Amino acid sequence: MFKNLLTYIFVLVFFTSESQLYINEYSAANYDTYQDNYGEYEDWIEIYNASANPIDLNGYYITDKTNNPTKWQFPSSFIIPANSVGIVFCSGRDELNAGFAHTNFKITQTKDNETIMISDPISTYVDSVVVVPNIKSHSRGREFDGSPSWSVFLNATPGISNTGAFQEYAATPVFSLPSGYYSGSAQIIITNPDPNITIYYTTDGSTPDNTSNQYTTPLTINQTTVLKAVAYSSNNNIPASFIEYCTYFIDDMHSIPILSISGDDVLDLLDGGWGSTSLEPEGTIEWFDKDGNLLDKGSGEFNKHGNDSWAYDQRGFDYIMRDQYGYNHELQDEMFMTKNRDGFQRIIVKAAANDNYPFAFGGSGAHIRDAYVHHLSQLADLRMDERSTTSCILYLDGDYWGVYEMREKVDDHDFTDYYYDQDKNNLQFLKTWGGTWIEYGGPQSQTDWDNLVNYITSNPMNVQANYEIVKDQFNTGSLIDYFLLNSYVVCADWLNWNTAWWRGMDPNGDKKKWRYTLWDMDNTFDHGTNYTGIPTQSVNADPCDPSSLNDPGNQGHIPIWNSLLNNDEFFDDYLNRWQDLANGSLSCQNMVDLLDSMVAVIDPEMPRQISTWGGNYNTWLSNVQDLRNFISARCSTMNVGFIPCYPSLSGPFNVNVEIIGVGEVEMSDNNMINDGNTPENFSRFGGVSLPFEVKSGTFQNWEVIPSGAYVYDPLVDTLVLDLQGDVTIIANFIPPTPTRDIVYTIEPLGTSTTIDVNGVNINTFPTTINYTIGDTVIVEPQIDPLYGFSFWETDSVVMMPLNTNPIDSFYVNYHDTVKLHVYELPTIEAFISGNDTLCENENKDAEIRVFFSGISPYTFNYSVNGIIQNFITTSVNPYIINTGEAGFYELVSFSDALEVGGVSGQAVVVVKESPVANFHLTTGDTLSIINTSTNIVDNSLGNILLWQWDFGDNSPYDFSQNPYHTYENIPASYTISLIVINEDNCRDTTFRNIIVKDKYWIYVPNSFTPDNDQINDIFCLNYNGIRESTFSFKVYDRFSNLVYQTESISDLSCENGWDGTNKDSNKDLPSAVYIYEVSYKDFDGWKHQDFGTIFIIR
Known part of the structure; x- marks a missing residue:
């Protein structure tokens, strides 16, 4: 019989009915070990095909979130050969090209909420693994390809067989x-x-x-x-x-937050050890609030930040939190008062850069300039992106390191993705710092920018159609704010340095027009080297100085500016924007107040900064005062400087805006004047178009004083003026119709009496209704059956025809109270009420209440759907009728101990159809510990709105209709319960038991090489769920001679094994194909027998 077996079987025999496709290995710690086809170190997943046939994953799904199992689908063919593996990169690129698969998501191993899961094209579960953090460059995988045991790999094995497995970390x-x-x-x-x-x-x-x-x-x-x-x-x-x-x-202890950093070479970096080696040491950070409470911590890498300031002893740095290191993926805290963002992978930590005290320019620093300008820009809501700032204290390796600033990194795709939904694959981002380079977007970014510059400078911008084309691509408001701010603070380090501009390319994202970001703003307010070559750094710097700068940086910013100034709309926007800001966020008082508030934050910490790094506290205060004096003087010199810059301007003139009536007007950009703050006064230039737009209210007309100086349409919604002198603008609004409040109430309260007011029922008292003066109101009481009408009472209005009429009316002329007086009726009465809904499968009754007045005992009877019931006598008040019968309940008759009384009211009982709970398990009622997962299919009947599943293993409830659940891989039994609730809030419950059994399996290798080279020298088995006492294994040569046998499975363990010798002669068997027979029983008592081949190779 053995001669009829197949001669060559070179596959691993796996006796199980489970899937042959496995998640075999993964790494979200791939910092620098395995590159994708783009040369990037992305997260990756290895999928193993344990079958004897290739498997095409076309249409399969893979996800990192079990609540979104179809997150990414293989869009085309991706074939994994038999007994081989395929690599899927989790890069977020969302593509499958040339055999390289990239999902639309990345794995974040330190979030503790991600699970890698594979499903087939009809969404049937295939395999999954919970993501657990690894240390840098390690991976997690099955102990060997397809093994049920997961291990740690210190040397990841993507694309090759899993070897060198370790147990879990200590x-x-x-x-x-x-x-x-x-x-x-x-x-x-x-x-x-x-x-x-x-x-x-x-x-x-x-x-x-x-x-x-x-x-x-x-x-x-x-x-x-x-x-x-x-x-x-x-x-x-x-x-x-x-x-x-x-x-x-x-x-x-400190008065501001604290950042503690540490690492092997971090001190070398901050001692200036960056040099030509580009030192980027790894290390940890801990972020504390001012009270010393830890807010978050993590591990990542440090690198140099700053150029001129790198020559100082107190240096700044950039920090990148690395999820690949296994500790944290971002610094999690709302650390900036101007932003609600609460997670930062990248941060900048600065010691005030070129404004550092005591190191800047002979001790001239105020230790605040850069942070101040960025913070000022944010609070002014300038149309740019700024580095948010928070002052802090830095400790390095436990040593105090001084007063620093935590800064948000703007030139980073995390920033644009978070705020504007523009990720790194959808950015054009250019930066100039000495030279210009492309941060994101590739060469097309520079080409697109150069084309825009060429269009603006080659076409007349005084042609409005040309300017409209520019506005489609360029945020001209950002350009205006960028030039205004840099001119105002007299920045001497921009355009050819510290300039960045970008746009988003995702049509579903925001900021799709070129806009500017702020960079280093420390060479400002007459401080630092004049790297840009502006005409003067003094407080008298001309606001039109930028127009004279030719083209610093050679990126066209100045030529663009000068060309756009020829457009009337742009010029008007520019001048009006300046005066909006000069009258608001950039006013002298606001700027000085902001400076003082920021200095007050670091002031208590500056003495220790100075005692550590040198300098003098009074000198620092003097430097701050110099900055304060410069700001105060600059406010006025900037404003008056516009007139000689632009001869077409006149003024500035006083503009008085008044609102007559109730309404609101916006002057220029966001200057809101309404009936609550009128009149408002402003200072504005002539020679530009100044708009006034009606924003709310019933507008009537404009008045301009002096009246003869302007020609205008008094009825337009937006009035536009070119000021000729001081002017008063009056916006007249039609006054709203006067109203009055009427309060309705009842005396006494606590009855079931209500009032119909102009046909609308009021049942809560007191109730206030607002009316127009002169309105007519009709009131009609709906009185409690146990009470009677008495009269109406008012403070001032006259009830018509008389206040003793139940149905009455009045005219609204005053604020007033209308009170309905009722009295308790002297006769007895029974009142029935109740409105209950039952479910047909509920074992409970509805409650109908009967209330009595009079003296007990009470005798009454009632009807159900017109059928009269028997009399009841009781002393209980109210009396409760417990019933499960649907229908209308009404009283028929009532009497107390002395007399016959009246009856009123009605009760209703509704009985709703209940759902029927039912389900089945796609895997049947028995699972194997090899695969303890099951799909549960709901078969319940009825209009069901809610499913609640309890899987019996203390896991959280599941509320999906057809859940998928995985039990622990240990033998056990569980009871699954399902509660369903329909649209009538009726429910039903059912149960089903499920058992996890220890299924049998056995692996028999098909070859070994007993040549004493310590590699594959013995033949051994792996197995599970086998009764060892029933085991038998025999090996025959091609002539059916028995050459080896054993009844003890331990003889074939990998610690013992068969060495390929003849059982009788103990001589080495020659290289050949041998046939084996194996038999055993599983734990359920079933006997199994199988045959195969073994190839001895010498």
Whole structure:
């Protein structure tokens, strides 16, 4: 019989009915080990095809969110050969080209909420794995290809077989005290739940390893220290743990937030050790509020920030939080008062750059200029992107490092994506700093910009049609704000330096026109080197100086500016924008107040800054005063400088705007004048078009005084004037019709009495209604059956015809109160009420209440749908009728102990149809521990709105209709319950049991090489769910001779194994194909027998 077997079978035999497609390995820690087809180090997923046939993933789905299983679909053919793997890059590129698959998402391993899942084209679950963080450049994968066990790989194996697997990382050490403020000292106990580990630590900010200090006893921290610890296991197959780290501030407290940084080479970087090596050290950060409470922490890399300021001893830096390192993906805090953004992967940390005190230009710095200008621009809502700022204290490796600023990074795709939905693949971003380069968008960015510059400078901009084309591509308001601000602060380091401009290309995003960002603004207010070559840095700098600069940076900003000034609309917008700002956010008072508020924040911290780095506190205050004096003087010199710049201008003139009536007018841009703040006074230039637009109210007409100086249409919504002198603008609005409030109430309150007012029923008292003067109101009471009408009472209005008429009326002339007086009727009465809805499967009754007046006992009867019921006598008041019968309930008769009374009211009982809960499991009622997942299909009947699933394993409820659930891979039984609720809020419940069993399987290799080279020298098996006492294994040669047999499965474990020798002679069997017979029973008692071939290769 054996001679009829196939001779060559070179595949791994896997006795199971489960899927042959697996997530085999993944890495979101791919910092610098595995490149995609773009040369980028992207997240990747390896998929293994364990079958004997190729599998095409065309139409399959892959996701990182289980609540969105169809997040990305393979759009075309992607074939994984038999017994091989395919790599999918999670780059966000959303493409499949030339065999390279890129999903529309990235994996963020430190979010703790992502699961990689694969589904087939009809959305049937295939495989999944919960994303767990790795340390930098490591991966997670199955122990070997297709194995059910997951492992850590210190050397990732994308695209090749999984080898070199390690167990899970050692448990991270635990500190007994958190980071923060401590007085005197802090005693730290370091623990670990694993008794087989050794803890090593450092206190100088460096990265600990097994050559660092070994922890044995509690540590006493006596000065501000960054404590770091790592755990090593005695088991060599367990990698070292993640590093725990905390900063303990001992007697160091501050009035502003604190940033603590540390790392092996961070000190070298901040000591100026960047040089030609481009040092970018790795390290940690901890972000604290001013009270020493830790807000967030993480690990990433540092790099140089600043050029001229890099020559100072106190240096700034850029920091990038790296999700690939396994600690955190962004610094999570709303750290900037001007923004609601609460996550930052990249931040800039500056020590005031060229305005640093004490290092800037012989100690001339105010330590505030750059942050001040950016913050001023944000608060003025200028049409640019600024680096948001927060002052902070920096500690490096536990040492105080001075007063710094946390700054938001603008020239970064995270910024544009968060605020404007323009990601890195949809940006054109140019930057000039000495030279010009393309930050995003490739060569087309420069080409598109050059074409726009050429169009503006080659076509007459006084032709409005040409200007409209420009406005379609260019945010001219951003250009105006950029030039106004840089002129106002007398920036001497722009255009050929520190200039960035960009636009978004995603049609579904925002900011699709070229706009400007602010960069370094420290060479301002007569401070720093004049790198741009502006005519003067003094307070008397001419506002039209930029027009004389030719083209610094050679990117066309000045030629564009000069060309656009020829357009009347642009020129008017420019001058009006200046005066809007000069009368508001850029007024002298506002600018000085803002400066004082920002200086007040850092003032308490400057003495220690100075004691650390040098200088004199009074000198610094003097520098701040110089800046304050410059700002105060600049306000006036800037304004008067516009007249000689532009001869067509006149004035400035006083503009008085008055609102008559109720309405609102907007003058120029966002200067709102209404009946609440009228009159308003402004200073404005003549020679430009000044618009006044009606924004709300019933507009009547304009008046302009003096009346003979202007020709205008008094009825237009937008009045436009070219000022000839001081002027008063009056906007007349038709006054609103006067109204009065009428308050309705009842005496006494607490009855069921209501009032119909002009046909509208009022049942809550007191109630206020507003009327136009002269309105007629008709009132009609709807009185409680136990009460009677008495009279109407008012404060001033006259009820017509008489206040003793139940139905009455009045004219509205005054604010007033109308009170309805009622009295309790002397006769007895029974009143029935209730309105209840039941579900047909509910085991409960509706409650109908009968209320009585009079003296007990009470005797009554009632009808249901017209059918009279038996008499009832009771002393209970109210009496409750418990019923499950649907219909209308009405009283028929009533009497108390003395007399017959009246009856009133009605009750209604409605019985609704209930749903029927039912479901089935696509996997049946039994699962294997190899695959403990099941799809559950709802088969319930009825108009169901809500499904609530309890899977019986203490997991959260699931509210989807057809859920998918995965149990722990251990044998167990569970009860799944389903509650369904329909549109009538009726419900039904059903249950079904499911069992997870330990299914059997066995792997039999098809070849081995017993040549004593220590590689594949023995034949061994892997198995599960087999009764070892039933095991039998025999091997025959091609002549059906028995050459090997065993009844003990342990003989074929990988610790023992068969060495390829004859069972009788113990001699080596020759290279050939041999036939095996294997038989055994599983734990359910079923017997299994199979045959195959083994190839001995020598």
